[in-house]
Amino acid sequence: MRLSRYFLPTLKEAPSDAQIVSHQLMLRAGMIKQEAAGIYAWLPLGLRVLKKVEQIVREEMNRAGAVELLMPTIQLADLWRESGRYEAYGDEMLRIVDRHKRDLLYGPTAEEVVTDIFRAYVKSYKDLPLNLYNIQWKFRDERRPRFGVMRGREFLMKDAYSFDLDEASARKAYNRMFVAYLNVFARMGLKAVPMRADTGPIGGDLSHEFIILADTGESQVFCHKDLVEMGAPGPDVDWYGDLQPLVDQRTALYAATEEMHDEAAFAAVPADKQLSARGIEVGHIFYFGEKYSKPMKANVAGPDGKDVAVHMGSYGVGVSRLLGAIIEASHDEGGIIWPDAVAPFDVGVLNLRVGDEACDAACDKVVAALEAAGLEVLYDDTDNRPGGKFATADLIGLPHQLIIGPKALAEGNVELKHRATGERSVTSLDAAIAQLTGKAAA
Amino acid sequence: MRLSRYFLPTLKEAPSDAQIVSHQLMLRAGMIKQEAAGIYAWLPLGLRVLKKVEQIVREEMNRAGAVELLMPTIQLADLWRESGRYEAYGDEMLRIVDRHKRDLLYGPTAEEVVTDIFRAYVKSYKDLPLNLYNIQWKFRDERRPRFGVMRGREFLMKDAYSFDLDEASARKAYNRMFVAYLNVFARMGLKAVPMRADTGPIGGDLSHEFIILADTGESQVFCHKDLVEMGAPGPDVDWYGDLQPLVDQRTALYAATEEMHDEAAFAAVPADKQLSARGIEVGHIFYFGEKYSKPMKANVAGPDGKDVAVHMGSYGVGVSRLLGAIIEASHDEGGIIWPDAVAPFDVGVLNLRVGDEACDAACDKVVAALEAAGLEVLYDDTDNRPGGKFATADLIGLPHQLIIGPKALAEGNVELKHRATGERSVTSLDAAIAQLTGKAAA
Structure with missing residues (x-):
């Protein structure tokens, strides 16, 4: 590409409202332009990196057996009334009324939509396990969007959803995503630590956040130092074999976000291995069993012919946010230092x-x-x-x-x-x- | 890909509300699922084809010198107030109010946003010509969505925007897109005929639609038969040379949509060459000069140092709609016959x-x-x-x-x-x- 025919509007100085270095550098490098609070246009250079990050996520999802589809950005409110989340979701949901006065919303996540797709077609346990994912724009109407693409309102997310006959298989599906996430972030040159996390509005009882350590991180995290350098298993994993040892190797060591932090357990970590730092969340995985399948009647016939509600999990990666996280982790006074795999x-x-x-x-x-x-x-x-x-x-x-x-x-x-x-x-x-x-x- | 691990929910029969063959076949082939009126989820098979179509469009845009960026789906109403289109656009615009009571909308097109990006960075004629495009989801709140992805509400569009110093260069930019479009559709196995068209709400005085002939077409079109088999110039074109002969070769023969139809001119076409048929619009290009640059003050300094409003054009391809058009043009009683270039x-x-x-x-x-x-x-x-x-x-x-x-x-x-x-x-x-x-x- 000849620069004279490209569109690379670099800036000498970042606007003063850009508080963190990744936001400043993305603006200065001509990667993004703010269109409204928390809403950005991706200029050519930014789009190139976004596509590379997206493609790494896609390849690792495919490798772990997930199947890509694409759900629309606009969803029916009625589906969220079925799950009981329409009222509960609060002001972060961008609610829309169309010309025929029908209630719509811009999807902040897609548990309801994917459960509706599943129940429309899948009727037997023989079609399980199934993991459907998409990489699509989402909207969360943050009260105070900031930090550029790190906490935007319109953002690109990879969200995967697993469907299994019972809890035991659902935990295997969870493990596949756990391991795939380790590979995703490692390929981008990031050291991401899985940490026990709160489940928030998604629900469920098992959840890990994948956290990058950075001084500008949005939250306090606590972990065993060895987790930071532990590395990823790499692609040569037997995805349908036993992944529990790979997961246990990591979950055996203490790691928790602030909401889940247990002072006593952390104190049991050898003092020279205790790490308390700021962290940036780049991925979040959940197992929530029948939370959506029960109210939405997503049932399959089991081996005995009886209908059972499927066990589900969901698995998010903040694709657009990752660009900010990578820059926070890799820059100097001259600008951005892209890891080779995601360089524009x-x-x-x-x-x-x-x-x-x-x-x-x-x-x-x-x-x-x-x-x-x-x-x-x-x-x-x-x-x-x-x-x-x-x-x-x-x-x-x-x-x-x-x-x-x-x-x-x-x-x-x-x-x-x-x-x-x-x-x-x-x-x-x-x-x-x-x-x-x-x-x-x- | 092993089918046993894929998600391909084919149907024996299409739902009765699917009126045209492409809609029926896309549902039966497990390519799409309707989520709401005119809003579809793209199931894995459909998404694969969508990505192939998208990639062909991208490659031909790049070849013709256009530069890809990505504008957000949600836009500020204020920008449309600047151009004067906010009230004028009518009920097809999906209007949204956020939690801070700010007026937003889901972009039905992006002339305003791209003009705003342009004026923020480009100040000199030396940076012209420039053509910025994106492939992004759009929303038009059709009163009566129908025909599946052919007339949906949420749809994927490639929209390019050219910026030039004067009308003469703007017409060259228009010609580059005219020729690129011939190549785009030919690569997909389609015979698309450029026809003089009405400019509608985009405005301007020069416009062509690219039309596929099909019995299920939404509108009546009239053209010289030779245009149908004329073929495309192919990639070995001197994009910054004189493309006018290639354009003239086509515009010299009669071709017009119903709104622009001139009975007398059509009567002058030899009787055995007169073709009146139904057509499907798959692309639409516009030259509209200073319609947006003047009110939005998108000026550059010319060679003489004086500011002038740039001359603009916009160029759309209905990416998701193309899947329907290709199927309308290529199927038999057994199902879809994908041209090799877009087969899943x-x-x-x-x-x-x-x-x-x-x-x-x-x-x-x-x-x-x-x-x-x-x-x-x-x-x-x-x-x-x-x-x-x-x-x-x-x-x-x-x-x-x-x-x-x-x-x-x-x-x-x-x-x-x-x-x-x-x-x-x-x-x-x-x-x-x-x-x-x-x-x-x-």
Whole structure:
């Protein structure tokens, strides 16, 4: 992508109402623009990262056996009256009346809708287990939206819903999501700790939040230090085998959000392993049994032919919020440091003298070679000064930056910079291409 | 994907309120479920096709130089007051009041929002031409939603917006979209005819609808027959060169929707070339100059340093509606016939005797080989009868079906069926794999 044909409206300074660094950097990097309180447009650079995060979540959900569908943003109030949540949900629900005076709402979550889909089609235990998920915009009318996409009103959520014949299978479904979540966040370069959590308006008796530690976190959390560095199991998991040991390994150590915090239990953690910090919630999983299936009559015929209400769980990932969380966890004074897996472009090519025949030709060659190798390249072909190009590439967090200027190029060289470490090396153009594409130089 | 782990709730019969064949088939094929009048959930099979259609639109927009962003679904009423459309838009606009009594709406289109984004950042003619697009859910509160996704209330639209310094460049931007649209629809196997159209509530003085001919079309259209078979220019177009000849070649022949129909001009078309038919609108493009930029003060400094209001156009594709249009254009009594480019899966593998060792092994082998070659495979590993498996594969429109049963397999053979032509051939397993992957048999 040529920057001269792209739309990357970076800002020198963030608006003063942006309080936390991720919000400031997303505005400065031209990723988002506020449209109303808690409602953002995703500018091209922000959308690219959002799509990468979304795709990682999708791939890990698919791997764990969940099946993707897409529920509409607008829901019928009547479904929420069936579950008893319509009145209970309160002011955070955006209530809407259509031209025919029918009560609608902008979905803040989708337990009711997915339960209605399930009961319309699934009649037998033979079709279980089933896990249906979608990645869709939600709306929660927060009283005080803030922190940019971290606490917005319109936000992108991955929400999965599991359906099982009994509690034992439902716990296996819960474990599959527990393990999948570990992989999701690890792939994005995040250290997410699962913590016992309150179930809130979703309900149920078993729940974990997945928490990133960051000074700007919205809530206080308490955990055993070893959980932070424990890592993820990775993709080679037997998803329909016994995942309990992987879950137990983590839940055996103390970890709880403030609402669930137990001083006495925490005191039993060795003093040098006690960690109390601020945390950002990036995922939340729930097992709630028959809470929705009973009132909404989501029954299947069991092996004995008798109808039973299915046991359900729900599993959320804050997809748009994750961009803020990743930036909180990975930035420096120069700007964002994207983990490779979610970077908007893999490589930035900075032409330090646009119009110079040799520089232009070298840039064209390298861009073509990198793109042919499947890399995504942002080519700064603008007539900005070198200092501005360096600053922009760092601000927007391009992991690898290939700097091409007339002086070095006269000797056949270019400069390669690694954003995360700041390391710079001077090499031949071909060696740089080879290094970036992972192939030996010709 | 194993069908036993998928969620494909097909129906024997369509509900009686589904009036047109695409609506009936989408319901029967388990692609959509109605959630409220004109509001649908996209079940897994439907979502797969929706994503393919969306991706084709995205690729062709990118090719033509448009830049993707994402605007929120919820918009501020104040922006529409600026353009003067808030009152004018009428009952189709879904108006919403939030908890702080602020007037919001669910965007039916986004001229105001994108103009606001533009004016916030773009100040100079040097940053033009610019074309920003997004693929986002829209809501129009139709008085009488019907025909399934063809006239829904919540629908997925690609909407692009061009910004240029003057009318001459704006017409070039219009031509780029005109040509891109020809390519978009051709890639989906559709014969779309551009027709002079009324501009309606978007405004402006130049507009074309892209129309698919189908008996169930919502409106009467009139055109020169040659336009139907004229085809698309394809991707190798010089997008910033002179596209006028490509456009003129089409606009020189008569083509108009009912609102713009000119009996006298139509009578001048040779009698054997006069075509009057029903049509389905799948795209609509507009040039409207300064209609939004003037009241909203979207100005840039021109080469002479003076501020001028930009000239704009907007360009819509009904992404979700296209699924209905494609089915209207491509089906038979057995069900849907997906064009390869938008099929939910490339190949269906039908195991006629699940549990039979040889059949299971052959199926496992072929599924692995096809997936390794990058094909998307739906493997019917259920214990349904062969007749049911054939009917489902045809109903959901899988382009290639590989039928593996014990009798033929005992002789080393499988059957390969082509959905569109109905052709069947018996070959060895390896030859079938080779044929489907386009590689020579080992």
